[in-house]
Structures are given as C-alpha cells and as structure tokens.
Amino acid sequence: MKTDDEKEELRSDCPVNFGLESFGDKWSLLIVRDMMFWGKRTYGEFLRSDEGIATNILAARLASLEKEGIISKKPHPADRRKEMYSLTEKGLELIPLLVEIVAWSGKLVEWQSVAGTGSPEQIRQVKRFATTKNKAKIIQEIRDAVAAGSYFFAPR
C-alpha cells in the first residue's frame, strides 16, 4: 500500500534517466513548448493544440508537470473559472533542451519535407535554430519573451 506523498521510485540515478522521468513522455514537452513558443497559459488553450491531446491526458500531464516543479498554476486574475499555468525557473531551464530538439529536426530533410504548414517566419526561425553558432542568443530571446509575459512567436 502506497501513501500519497511517497516518492516515485526512479529506474536509476542516471541524470539522463532523471530528466526523462521528469518530462520524457509523449506530451509533457509539447505543453512546455506551447507555453514557451506560443504563450499558452490555460487548460483550454492547451487542449486546442495541433496534436489534439485528450482532456484526461492533459489533466494528468499538467498535474505531473506541476508535481515535478516545472510549471505552477494560480487562479486566473480575470476569470475565476480559469487557472493560469506558467513555467517555473526549473521549467525555463528547459529552453535549451527545446531549442536543441527544434535544431535537430530542423537539420533533417525528413522534417523539411513535411514542414509545409508553418508560416515563413516560423520556418525561418527553425532554420536559424538549426544553423546558428550562437544558441545562447536564441535561448536568451526566448527567456526574455516569456519573462515579459509574452512568448517567442508573439506577433510584433
């Protein structure tokens, strides 16, 4: 019998495994992506993602990410039905990881051949991620945007 506050047992102490057990499922990083790049903050916005997450799975992933300390939630200031989710510092530290995933995909012809649906600006940025010699700059831009309550792909 398990108690509620019992820690989940880790498969191993390897830092790669630690990371994967924190965010390495099919959906968690997509939610994080939506917050970083698209400024999504509420349950309904996450539900409407391109990939079509199921509502029960979304609830489970949000709870898991919150438990891991990657996101936090508080009541929405303008609408008491809503919760506002945001990235913690621990979540913001995933920016370099997301940048690397984008960069990896962006280099591949396999991705380039399916990348038809993005806007020219989005595709330009993906290629920039894939070819830049200064990832720190990109990371800082994303961090600044999110910190300002905005997001990387905010129109300007």
Place this chain on the structure above:
Amino acid sequence: MKTDDEKEELRSDCPVNFGLESFGDKWSLLIVRDMMFWGKRTYGEFLRSDEGIATNILAARLASLEKEGIISKKPHPADRRKEMYSLTEKGLELIPLLVEIVAWSGKLVEWQSVAGTGSPEQIRQVKRFATTKNKAKIIQEIRDAVAAGSYFFAPR
C-alpha cells in the same frame, strides 16, 4: 489495411513534435545514451542497462531507432551471433540534446540528492555539463570519443 512501407502519420508538423515522435519515448534516448557515454554496442549490453529494459521492448526500440535512421546495425566482426549497433550521423547529432538533459538534471538539487551511485568522475562530469559556458567543447569531446570507436566514459 496498411502496407509495410507506409509512413506513420505525424500528429503535427511542429519540429518539437517531429523530434519527440522520433526518439521521445521512455527508452530510446537511454539506448542512445548507452552508446554515447558507455560504448554499448550489442543487444546483450543494452539489456543489462541499469534501468532494466524488457527484452521485447528493447527489440522494438532498436528496430524503431534503426527505422528512424538514428542507429544502424551490422554483423559483429568477431562473433557471428552478435549484431553491432552504432550511431549514424543523425544519431550523433543528438549529442547536444543528451548534454542538455544531463545539464538540466545536474543543476537540480533533486537529482543531486539521489546521485549517490555514480563514481566521483561521473558526478564531476555531470556538474561540468551543468555549469560549463562551453558546451561545444563537451559535445566535441563526446563526438571524438565515439568516432574513435571509444566512448565518453571510457577509462584511460
């Protein structure tokens, strides 16, 4: 009815999603890690990983990674029962991603508190990953080691 060579349908064209659909399951990156950091090359070596992957799951993940072009296999030169798996260029391009996962975990007190089982050298390297200002150097070291038929944590 599906034909064998039919492409799996992507949930979306987002490069983050593309990456996650390529390697974003519970086991794939652990196999990649074993190759990069620990020089594992055969089925039996992967089976004996700390995390205890099931034999059928290992077979499925190896087949998937090969299909994605991240690893390749060829008969072992010294033992015809064995297959030798190795990272393709596409697989080597995952080094920066693995480095970021290690760096993310390495920064957290949550990981540091469970990191008892590693050797002092391993723990030193994890902290280096987490604090370096020159990730490119680390990435190059790993790449060089693997290219030389060795691996990052090879004793010397």
Place this chain on the structure above:
DNA sequence: ACAATTCACTTGTTGAATGCAAGTAAATTT
C-alpha cells in the same frame, strides 16, 4: 433573473503499449 455557454476538469470504457516469463534457432564454448 434565468438560461445557455464556457471553463477546468472527472469518469467510464476501449484499444494500444508496456512489462514479464518463457521459448527458439543459430553460433560459440567446453
């Protein structure tokens, strides 16, 4: 003020993926 809608969820139910135990054929070792 009251009904309809929106919001963040939960609750079944089904299908798929994972985990475990056992087995197999080929190659190697003893």
Place this chain on the structure above:
DNA sequence: AAATTTACTTGCATTCAACAAGTGAATTGT
C-alpha cells in the same frame, strides 16, 4: 556433442493512452 550464449519472438497480464460523455462552478447573453 552437450552446455552455454546470443539476439531475438511469443503469449499473457497489467498499465497507459484515446475517445466519449458527463459534472459543477463561473460567466455571458437576453
């Protein structure tokens, strides 16, 4: 030639994800 090792496969139980439908509280529309 028997025992062992190797890279798998197969069958089954369990866990997880996908889908459909609901729930109660807050908000909007009339």
